[in-house]
Amino acid sequence: MTDFQFMQKAQPTVALFVSDLHLQASLPRTTAAFLAFLQSHAAQTQQLYLLGDIFEYWAGDDDLATPYNQFIADALKALQAQGVQLYWMAGNRDFLVGQAFADAAGLTLLQDPHVITAAGRRLTLAHGDAQCTDDHAYMAFRAQVRQPAYQQQFLAMPLAQRKAIIEGIRKNSQDANQSKEMAIMDVNAGAIDTLFAQTGTDTLIHGHTHRPALHRLGEGPAGKLRYVLPDWEYDVETPRGGWISLTADGALHRHDVNGDEIA
Ligand code: LP5
Ligand code: MN
Secondary structure (H helix, E strand, O other), X not given: OOHHHHOOOOOOEEEEEEOOOOEOOOOHHHHHHXXXXXXXXXXXXXXXXXXXXXXXXXXXXXXXXXXXXXXXXXXXXXXXXXXXXXXXXXXXOOOOOOHHHHHHHOEEEEOOOEEEEEOOEEEEEEOOHHHOOOXXXXXXHHHHHXXXXXXXXXXXXXXXXXXXXXHHHHHHHHXXXXXXXXXXXXXXXXXXXXXXXXXXXXXXXEOOOOOOEEEEEOXXXXXXXXXXXXXXXXXXXXXXXXXXXXXXXXXXXXXXXXXXXXX
């Protein structure tokens, strides 16, 4: 048999999944890496799923007036204009993104969790924070800030005041995270089981925990797969990043910070 017979035709990419970029003007290398990703890999796919915490934080759609935010929206819109379908799921930092941003960036807003069927596969997508049920302080915070009435009240404040409050919460969060045990800040196994039971799927892709991995839960036909996306940070000595791709043959692939496939 010749080498040629072993060679398989590269499968077209159907969908890409990314999360936790934490984009902000003060991180120019991370921003540049994301733009390069949009112009190269994302331009070759049919669908791009942005699964939360794409922005460091989002104070409301009126913050599109900030040139950096408009620049990111324009970059996404340019990709959509090339024919790529863009989907957005909120993270715990950017859940105030609304329809005005979606229109500006040419994307469709998704609820968390969301089930897709692509390349013959049913996949559950989630940001991942809702499954961190052992983090009681966070769950209480989440229950409060996800209430529409609470958000309306917040959005009625001047933008500068909202940003100051969010920066206070970010500081509080960073301090709180220092003293929380790692296990508390990971997803709860029971919450993951519940998600699989509710969606009737066997594969989940989520971010939030910044612990990229493929977890195989159980064996045989009842086995489940939990893919965890990495966070991105290029403005440091050892950059972090990566994404997951779904190819036309229904295979999922994990990609590292250089875009190389993780075996
Ligand atoms: O984000 P990260 O990785 O640091 O930690 C998260 C959880 N923290 C958060 C908070 C976000 O960082 C910032 C929120 C931005 C929201 C924007 C809109 C705000 C709107 C408000 C009204 C509608 O999500 C962190 C988790 C961690 O993930 C791991 O899962 O542990 O949870 C916390 O840190 C929550 C704390 O434990 C409790 C927070 C109490 C907030 C106190 C507010 C103080 C206000 C000060 C105001 C000046
Ligand atoms: Mn998050």
